[in-house]
Amino acid sequence: MGRSAVVAGLGAWTPPRVVTNDMLAAELDTSDEWIRTRTGIDRRHVVDPGTSTGHLATEAGRRALESAGTARVDLVVLATSTPDRPCPATAPVVAARLGLAGVGAFDVAAVCTGFVYALATAAGLIGTSVADSVLVIGADTFSTITDPADRTTRVVFGDGAGAVVLRAGDDEQPGALRGFDLGSDGNGVDLITVAAGGSEHREADADGWFRMAGAQVFAQAVRRMSESVRTSLTRVGWTGDDVDLVVPHQANVRILDACARDLGIPTERVAKNIDRVGNTVAGSIPLALADAATRGVLKPDARVVLTGFGGGLTWGSTALTWPDITAAYDD
DSSP states (O other), X not given: OOEEEEEEEEEEEOOSOEEEHHHHHTTSSOOHHHHHHHHOOSEEEOOOTTOOHHHHHHHHHHHHHHHHTOSOOSEEEEEOSSOSSSSSOSHHHHHHHTTOTTSEEEEEOOGGGHHHHHHHHHHHHHHTTSOXXXXXXXXXXXXXXXXXXXXXXXXXXXXXXXXXXXXEEETTSTTBOOOEXXXXXXXXXXXXXXXXXXXXXXXXXXXXXXXXXHHHHHHHHHHHHHHHHHHHHHHHTOOGGGOSEEEEOOSOHHHHHHHHHHHTOOGGGBOOOHHHHOBOGGGHHHHHHHHXXXXXXXXXXXXXXXXXXXXXXXXXXXXXXXXXXXXXXOO
């Protein structure tokens, strides 16, 4: 048996303000039917002014620590593409708010694949004995960077955060992360992007809103997530029939259904909560996990695959047998 990172706690949180499709239709050239048929989304949670990604991450992290029955970890890793400030990272602030000032804390930026990348980073640090426990958080507030007049992006994204506590254990116990498949292709940098705000485009008239080439992203997302899941299954010796639940990034319900078809996995074995929270970017996978766990869809000893696709382009997946833990989440 080898030293592995084991899921020991799960928490999630969405801000209280709910924006329905009808509310967006009153402002944009769209309708509830148009949004539902193209995205599968009914409503999404949106932060109020003064609430930042760090606030969401702190609450999700607090709940994950509560779920794990601990107040201390050795490290905090925050996956986000909407940090509170360009500098410094948001993770140290979150750690301090959680009473963890003094521990290592840093951000990971891989957009919608961010949580999988953060898990892989934390698992590597546990596996090499740099840390015995890590709080991994995925949090984003894309409502703050989507163009208010762009119906193609504004209707898709919501704000939210989810987190897990990882502890050192052995690779045979429930909750052990069974290796990772990670990939990227920077040739697709312009498909999912915010052009302004970095060192490349600092001019005042640069486009500072989030932009996405929807049709091209759709094809890439289905291909990359399906391929990544197959790779992870091969590495752990599972087939599609062995999988009890696939928990994918909640990008679009049509993407989720297409991935299920491509993998030959029944759609009822694909976790979905996009209808109630929208696309929450790095918060998406842990929020979907927490939703499935609290609704009884995800049970102890279930064989689970997590997979994501996002800007970069980036993609990744991992597999585990679900542990007997109680998620701290209420939608």
